[in-house]
Amino acid sequence: MNVGYLGPRGTFTEQAAVIMAPEDNIIPYHSFWDALEAVQRDEIDEAIVPIENSIEGTVNATIDTLIFDVDLYIQELLILPIEQCLLAKKGMTIENIKTVYSHSHALPQCKNFFREKLPNADGVATSSTAEGVATVAKAAEGEPVAAIGAKTAAQLYGLEILAEGIQDNKSNFTQFIRVSKNPTEIPYNNKKTTICFSTVDEPGSLYKLLDIFSIFDVNMSKIVSRPMRNRPMEYVFIIDLQTQDNEKDVRDALTMIKRKTSFFKNLGSYNVVDIR
């Protein structure tokens, strides 16, 4: 199988891809959107993308693409611990550094380290942690630049590790999903099911919908919301349901939810692999 992931090589998503698709051919893509669209176009079989970080929250680019741009189903979820490192060329010290390149989610994860050790350095966002590392690897000798990224990226790009575990929160982890066109709407003993819907813009309409889950004894483990595309001030709610050993209740609850929502999409039922 051909499995796309958010590249370039050396990202945390590559780590996730190696764990989630050990037997497959993994292919780096330039953005979440590119990887997911490639599955939609049958260019590849599956894609592995981050969906939530424990500090930064939902990865909006991933969730918006799944809701609005493609019709794919989640096959599996992986919870991976994240350890951020400060990487630079040989001979650099933390005191030298003036500019730090990394993904826009990784920079704020290291806010305290910045304040204490790099008070005068600027953060520059790149499209992935590995792209930040690559930028530093290509920099001229002696240029005061560093990157925040995975330990494995240091080796890949020939950089030194100036500091390890620099993220504010020592229990930092990211959830990655493996998605494909294979429909998994029905929770055949899969732990979790993720659905999304938008309601009519009426007072109390969200409450009435959540009441349906209560009636059928289906537990929600998470609720997040995103703006509805092209409909200012309206929202899509993304809800994780606990769906093990309650298939009939889930089916009936979702039948009612579909009838009572203006937009509904099932993003799939899947198992969770937690290697924290």
Add this chain to the structure above:
Amino acid sequence: MNVGYLGPRGTFTEQAAVIMAPEDNIIPYHSFWDALEAVQRDEIDEAIVPIENSIEGTVNATIDTLIFDVDLYIQELLILPIEQCLLAKKGMTIENIKTVYSHSHALPQCKNFFREKLPNADGVATSSTAEGVATVAKAAEGEPVAAIGAKTAAQLYGLEILAEGIQDNKSNFTQFIRVSKNPTEIPYNNKKTTICFSTVDEPGSLYKLLDIFSIFDVNMSKIVSRPMRNRPMEYVFIIDLQTQDNEKDVRDALTMIKRKTSFFKNLGSYNVVDIR
């Protein structure tokens, strides 16, 4: 009064500050966090920061700071239309551009324009749209760079407008809040009240809390969630309530919500100014 805002000059937040604090001395700050902390330390009286964009959703840096780092209250909310422009030095054409600088929220707002007109250009995130504009203004003559930002920034930094209204969604607007230490927990005829809380991690606990609003006939106009800091897999829910002409019901509902939540914070009651 001294009022801080997300600078530098020429940002959309400056536009909001001019509208929300027309009589006051407005002062640019380097980040949301710096502006809000400055109010907390009594360095300034108020701060004006963005809280939500109609395409990109909640501004996480603002909401997390209000929840976890400061004790400030929302005084007023402004809904401002956003028109993004592509700005570059005199003599540049769209076809020349290789790198586009802008805020990490502004770049994805122009995804379709990028795909159609700038398929080979890279987006580089800056801490504000105006910082992106300043970077382009400082670039060497003939360097193939442009910025996405407000029309007013073009004048301020002496750049030309290569394209106007380049955001994907023509009904793009941002909500800005004015905050201070003045407590506004009680909705003295203010339209909206924003609260946040986290629940014990038990099935159905969120549902039970929302039930309290239903019992007291208090309507929720929005619910979003953010990860609870230092507590992986737990969430804070941020809820907007419609609180005009129902002060007693709101008081009673919030009394019960406080009793039944492990963390609770009232972010204030305020009126909405909508200039769409």
